[in-house]
Amino acid sequence: MRISRRSAAVATLALTVALVAGACTKKNDSTDAGAAGTTAAATTAGSEPAGSGTESAGGGTGDKIKIAFVPKLQGSPYFEAMNTGAEKAVEALGDVEWLYQGPTQADAAAQSQIVRSFIQQKVDVLVVAPNDPDSMAPLMKEAQDAGIKVMTADTDAPNSVREVFVNQATAQGIGDTTAKTLLDAMGGKGKWAIVSCGETAENLNSWIDAEKAYVTANYPDAELVDVVYSGEDQAKGTQMSIDLMNANPDLTGLIGQCTTSAVGVAQAVKDAGKIGQIFTVGVGTPLSMKPYLEDGSSSGSILWDVEQLGYLTVWAGQQLAQGKELAATNDVSETLPAVKWDAASKMLLLGDPTVFTTENVDQYNY
Numbered sequence: 001m002r003i004s005r006r007s008a009a010v011a012t013l014a015l016t017v018a019l020v021a022g023a024c025t026k027k028n029d030s031t032d033a034g035a036a037g038t039t040a041a042a043t044t045a046g047s048e049p050a051g052s053g054t055e056s057a058g059g060g061t062g063d064k065i066k067i068a069f070v071p072k073l074q075g076s077p078y079f080e081a082m083n084t085g086a087e088k089a090v091e092a093l094g095d096v097e098w099l100y101q102g103p104t105q106a107d108a109a110a111q112s113q114i115v116r117s118f119i120q121q122k123v124d125v126l127v128v129a130p131n132d133p134d135s136m137a138p139l140m141k142e143a144q145d146a147g148i149k150v151m152t153a154d155t156d157a158p159n160s161v162r163e164v165f166v167n168q169a170t171a172q173g174i175g176d177t178t179a180k181t182l183l184d185a186m187g188g189k190g191k192w193a194i195v196s197c198g199e200t201a202e203n204l205n206s207w208i209d210a211e212k213a214y215v216t217a218n219y220p221d222a223e224l225v226d227v228v229y230s231g232e233d234q235a236k237g238t239q240m241s242i243d244l245m246n247a248n249p250d251l252t253g254l255i256g257q258c259t260t261s262a263v264g265v266a267q268a269v270k271d272a273g274k275i276g277q278i279f280t281v282g283v284g285t286p287l288s289m290k291p292y293l294e295d296g297s298s299s300g301s302i303l304w305d306v307e308q309l310g311y312l313t314v315w316a317g318q319q320l321a322q323g324k325e326l327a328a329t330n331d332v333s334e335t336l337p338a339v340k341w342d343a344a345s346k347m348l349l350l351g352d353p354t355v356f357t358t359e360n361v362d363q364y365n366y
Helices: 006-023 077-093 108-121 133-145 171-185 202-218 234-247 259-271 286-295 306-321
Strands: 065-070 096-100 125-128 149-153 164-167 190-196 222-229 251-256 279-282 301-303 339-342 347-349 354-356
Touching (some): 065 108, 096 306, 108 133, 125 306, 164 306, 171 279, 171 301, 190 234, 222 234, 234 251, 251 259
Parallel strands (some): 065 096, 065 125
Antiparallel strands (some): 301 354, 339 347
């Protein structure tokens, strides 16, 4: 059936992409290892596929499993690194076609249009990192009703029909690590604020809740003065940080809650000439944070191996499409030998967060 729908899928995608543009190696022990194959195509919005093969999103590849991933924002270093890891999984697994397309702005409506296009193509597995989990949930149900397996990765939609959530780390693990890194830099006391991104992003909000709880329990002399939201706009994150400093002259700490605001808060402190007076910590990619770690405008960047997150997402999609049950501990690859699966929450956990500093930042190339 996949081959007979190919021409219709191409036409449907072309129309939908035009509308969007106008509007804005191992497997589980219970499985057999797939032979290495040709890298699948990754379709981008309004650009050539990044680091992929020559086929478009509508072009089928025989009986390969079509896994489509819709990130919050295409073009960000974070999701591009995730895509790179996914392409490595495609090469290793061999029976997968990876389709990668997201909105050019972190906009829930634009993301929904792309999801609809993949539903119309009748991909085998749909993976979403939703900007707005609640508004995305009905579309995920629509995909399921069309016979498509549904997953989330990086960002969850807990009130949806998703069958697997590929989680980078627990909310408590990320929140506790981020808060501790900042408050230790602040000397355990003082006023701090958070510059987050999407106001409805489930993962960011869960980290913020964990940070608040951790600071309250462990740093009685610290006061959270505000939480603001900059979308995925780095310049806006910088400006909001400056506004927070102006409104709170005794502010001594800032958290950049996502990869764009992580850079934004550090840049604001640097521009204000307040390195060593106001401390920042961000959830940022190593390459983007390296200059700020080196000049002291950032005291640490908390993240995880994003390429491995992309790899794990493809592997999980393959297992789901093939109807294979996940084990409590899964041998995914040589570098992911013990990935935990929680059946109750349907969560596949990459592992613990990593703190990037000047000592280890050069070990990562994304």
